Amino acid sequence: MVVNTSRSLLYTLCREAVSFRSELRFYKSAFVSRQVFHCQRRTYSANGTKTSLSPNICSSLAGRSYKELYELSVEDPDTFWGSIAKERLLWNRPFDHVNNCDISTGRINWFPGGQLNVSVNCLDVHVAKHPNRVALVWERDEPGTEVNVTYRELLESTCRLANTLKRHGIHRGDRVAIYMPVSPLAVAAMLACARIGAVHTVVFAGFSAEALAGRIQDAQCKAVVTCNQGVRGGRVIELKATVDAAVKSCPSVRSVFVAQRTSNRVPMTGIDVLLEEEMAKEAADCSPEVMDSEDMLFMLYTSGSTGQPKGIVHTQAGYLLYASLTHQYVFDYRPGDVFGCVADIGWVTGHSYVVYGPLCNGATTVLFESTPVYPDPGRYWETVERLGINQFYGAPTAIRLLLKYEESWVKKYDRSSLKTLGSVGEPINHEAWEWFYNVVGDGRCPLVDTWWQTETGGVCIAPRPAEDGAEIIPAMAMRPFFGVQPALMDETGAAITGNDVSGALCISKPWPGMARTIYGDHQRFVDAYLKPYPGYYFTGDGAYRSKDGYYQITGRMDDVINISGHRLGTAEIEDALDEHPGVPETAVIGIPHDIKGEVPFAFVVLKEDDSLDHSVVIEDLRGLVATKIAKYAIPDHFLIVKRLPKTRSGKIMRRILRKVATDETSNLGDISTLDDPSVVTEIMQAYTRFKNQPAQKR
Numbered sequence: 120m121v122v123n124t125s126r127s128l129l130y131t132l133c134r135e136a137v138s139f140r141s142e143l144r145f146y147k148s149a150f151v152s153r154q155v156f157h158c159q160r161r162t163y164s165a166n167g168t169k170t171s172l173s174p175n176i177c178s179s180l181a182g183r184s185y186k187e188l189y190e191l192s193v194e195d196p197d198t199f200w201g202s203i204a205k206e207r208l209l210w211n212r213p214f215d216h217v218n219n220c221d222i223s224t225g226r227i228n229w230f231p232g233g234q235l236n237v238s239v240n241c242l243d244v245h246v247a248k249h250p251n252r253v254a255l256v257w258e259r260d261e262p263g264t265e266v267n268v269t270y271r272e273l274l275e276s277t278c279r280l281a282n283t284l285k286r287h288g289i290h291r292g293d294r295v296a297i298y299m300p301v302s303p304l305a306v307a308a309m310l311a312c313a314r315i316g317a318v319h320t321v322v323f324a325g326f327s328a329e330a331l332a333g334r335i336q337d338a339q340c341k342a343v344v345t346c347n348q349g350v351r352g353g354r355v356i357e358l359k360a361t362v363d364a365a366v367k368s369c370p371s372v373r374s375v376f377v378a379q380r381t382s383n384r385v386p387m388t389g390i391d392v393l394l395e396e397e398m399a400k401e402a403a404d405c406s407p408e409v410m411d412s413e414d415m416l417f418m419l420y421t422s423g424s425t426g427q428p429k430g431i432v433h434t435q436a437g438y439l440l441y442a443s444l445t446h447q448y449v450f451d452y453r454p455g456d457v458f459g460c461v462a463d464i465g466w467v468t469g470h471s472y473v474v475y476g477p478l479c480n481g482a483t484t485v486l487f488e489s490t491p492v493y494p495d496p497g498r499y500w501e502t503v504e505r506l507g508i509n510q511f512y513g514a515p516t517a518i519r520l521l522l523k524y525e526e527s528w529v530k531k532y533d534r535s536s537l538k539t540l541g542s543v544g545e546p547i548n549h550e551a552w553e554w555f556y557n558v559v560g561d562g563r564c565p566l567v568d569t570w571w572q573t574e575t576g577g578v579c580i581a582p583r584p585a586e587d588g589a590e591i592i593p594a595m596a597m598r599p600f601f602g603v604q605p606a607l608m609d610e611t612g613a614a615i616t617g618n619d620v621s622g623a624l625c626i627s628k629p630w631p632g633m634a635r636t637i638y639g640d641h642q643r644f645v646d647a648y649l650k651p652y653p654g655y656y657f658t659g660d661g662a663y664r665s666k667d668g669y670y671q672i673t674g675r676m677d678d679v680i681n682i683s684g685h686r687l688g689t690a691e692i693e694d695a696l697d698e699h700p701g702v703p704e705t706a707v708i709g710i711p712h713d714i715k716g717e718v719p720f721a722f723v724v725l726k727e728d729d730s731l732d733h734s735v736v737i738e739d740l741r742g743l744v745a746t747k748i749a750k751y752a753i754p755d756h757f758l759i760v761k762r763l764p765k766t767r768s769g770k771i772m773r774r775i776l777r778k779v780a781t782d783e784t785s786n787l788g789d790i791s792t793l794d795d796p797s798v799v800t801e802i803m804q805a806y807t808r809f810k811n812q813p814a815q816k817r
C-alpha cells in the first residue's frame with residue numbers, strides 16, 4: 120500500500136473533493152471517487168500507564184468497559200444518558216423524558232421537563248464542597264503574573280456581575296455580547312448570563328467592529344460586556360474603541376459594561392458602565408433563574424459557506440452534560456488536575472473546555488491570555504512547569520509554529536506534570552503529531568486528536584475513551600465518543616458500509632451536545648445540516664474509515680477554510696472584497712500553508728479602467744478585509760485576473776483556481792462544463808507572471 124505521510128497529499132486528496140458552492144451532488148461524487156491513503160507508522164497506548172476508564176461515569180453504570188458503555192450509549196441512549204444526567208447534574212426538577220428528538224425536522228430535545236441552572240452546576244455545587252479550590256488560573260500575558268480565583272471567589276463575582284446586569288435591565292432570554300479576552304471577568308460574564316437566564320454570545324476579541332456589529336444586530340443584543348483594552352503578546356488592543364465603533368450601528372444595545380484590564384483611561388460614552396465599580400455595589404449572591412433544559416444557554420457565531428455567519432444555538436442541560444462528560448473522558452481528567460486548554464473563549468473550544476466542561480467537573484482550569492511565542496517560543500512549556508498543568512490542549516497551528524524552533528525551548532522546562540496532550544481545530548499532520556508526542560510529551564503522554572465542531576458542542580471523535588492499553592494511531596481522531604454514531608455517505612446519499620472507505624461524515628443519531636438551531640433561522644439549520652442526508656446530521660467534513668474501523672478526518676467538503684484553526688467561509692472574504700468599487704468580482708480559495716494550515720488566496724477581477732494602480736487596489740482590499748472581518752482573514756495572495764472560470768450556469772469553478780494556485784495544473788480534471796475553456800490558459804499565465812514577481816509585490 121502506498122504510504123505517504125505528507126500533509127499535502129492528504130490535503131490534495133480532500134481538496135479534490137471540494138465543490139462548486141452548494142452543488143452537493145457534484146462534490147459527493149468527486150469526493151467519494153478518491154481514495155485517501157491511510158498512514159500508519161507506529162501506534163501508542165491510549166491510556167498510558169493509567170487504568171482504563173475513570174471509574175465513576177455514574178453509579179448505575181459502574182464497572183463497564185468502554186466497549187460496553189459505547190454499545191449501551193448507542194443501543195439504549197435513554198438508559199445511558201438518563202442515568203448519567205440524573206447523577207451528574209443538579210436538577211431543580213427532574214426531567215420527564217431523556218430525549219424527544221426528530222432529526223429530520225430538527226426538533227432536538229434532551230431532558231424535556233427538567234429544570235436546572237448551569238451556573239449552579241458550575242459553581243454552587245463545588246462551593247458547597249470545596250469553596251477554596253482554585254477554579255481559574257488566569258495565565259496573564261506577562262509570564263509569572265498569574266492570578267488564582269477560587270470557586271467561592273468566582274461564584275461571588277458571577278453573582279455581582281449577574282446583579283449588575285439585572286440592575287441595568289437585562290432579563291431572562293435577553294442576549295448579551297461578550298467581547299473580551301480570556302479573563303476571569305469574561306468567565307464570570309458568561310456564567311452571570313447563565314445565572315439570570317440571559318443568552319451570551321461571545322465574539323472573539325480579534326474581530327473587527329463591523330463583524331462585531333453584524334453579530335450584535337443578528338442577535339439583537341441588549342448589552343455588550345468588554346474591557347477598556349486587551350493585552351496580548353506584549354501589545355495593547357483597543358477593545359473599547361472597537362465596541363464604540365460597532366454599537367453606533369446597533370440600536371438594540373442599551374448598555375456597554377467596561378472592565379479595566381489596563382490602567383489606561385479610554386473615552387466613555389453615555390451608555391457605558393464601569394463594570395468593576397458597579398459590581399462592588401452589588402450583593403455577592405444572586406438567586407439563580409430556574410431554566411428549562413431546552414432554554415438557550417448561548418449562541419456562538421461560526422462560518423458556513425455563505426457570507427453570513429450563523430448563530431449556532433446551544434441549550435442548557437444537554438450541552439453541559441456533554442461538555443463535562445467529554446472533558447473527563449477524552450482527556451482523562453482526574454480530580455485535582457490542572458486542565459490547560461489554551462484556546463480563546465471566543466471559539467467553541469474555549470466554551471466547552473476552558474469554561475463549561477472543566478467547571479462542571481470542579482476542575483482547575485487555565486485561562487491563557489498570551490501567545491505561543493511571547494516572550495519566546497518556550498512560553499507554553501514554561502507555563503506548564505510553573506502551573507503544573509496536567510492536560511495540555513492546543514491547536515496544530517501552534518505546534519507547527521513551535522517545532523521550527525530549537526528543541527531546547529521545550530526541554531529546558533519540566534513537563535513531568537503532563538499526563539495527556541490534546542489537539543483540536545484542524546487535521547494535525549504527522550510531523551506536528553510526532554513532535555508534540557515525542558518532544559513535548561517525552562513519548563509518555565497519550566496525545567488525543569479530537570474532532571468536533573461548534574455545532575457538535577463537544578468532542579465527537581477522539582482516541583479516548585478506549586479500553587485499557589488500546590492503541591492510538593498518530594494523527595487520527597479514531598473512536599466515536601459515547602452516543603456518537605458516525606456514518607460515511609456516498610454520492611447517492613447512502614451510508615457506506617464496511618471499512619477502508621471514504622465519504623461524507625455524518626452522525627446518525629442525535630446526541631445531547633448537538634446544536635439545536637441557527638438563531639432566527641431554523642430553516643437554514645435544517646438545510647445546512649439535516650437535509651443533505653435525510654435522517655443524519657451532516658458535518659461538512661469528509662472522513663476515511665480505516666481497515667480497523669477508525670476515523671480519520673480529511674477536511675471540509677464545502678467552501679469553508681481553516682486559518683490557524685479558525686473557521687472562515689471564503690464567501691465572507693469575497694463579500695468584503697466585493698465592496699471595492701473597482702472590483703466587480705472575486706473568488707477566494709484556501710491553499711495549504713506550513714504553519715497556519717490554510718491561507719486564503721484571492722483571485723480578483725478589476726473593472727476595465729487603466730487608471731487603477733494594482734498595488735493600491737490590493738492595499739485597499741487588504742484594508743477592507745481587516746475592517747469587515749478581522750486581520751487574520753486577509754488573503755496571503757492576491758492575483759488579478761481578467762475573468763474567473765465559470766460554468767455555463769454561471770458558477771465559479773473553484774477546483775480550477777485551487778489547481779492553479781497549488782501548481783497542480785497537469786491534471787485539471789473535467790473542464791467540459793466551463794463556459795469558455797480558454798479562461799484556464801489566461802489564468803495560468805497570470806499565475807506564472809505573479810509567481811515570477813518578487814514575493815513582496817504579490
Ligand code: 7RM
Pocket residue numbers: 421466467468542543544545546547568569570571572573574596658659660672673674675681684685686
Ligand atoms: C472545535 C472546532 C470545526 C471544523 C471541523 C473540521 C475542523 C476540528 C479537527 C478538525 C480535523 C480535527 N470547531 N476540525 N477539529 N479537522 N481534525 N481534530 O474547531 O467549528 O471552529 O471548526 O474544524 O473541519 O468541521 S469549529
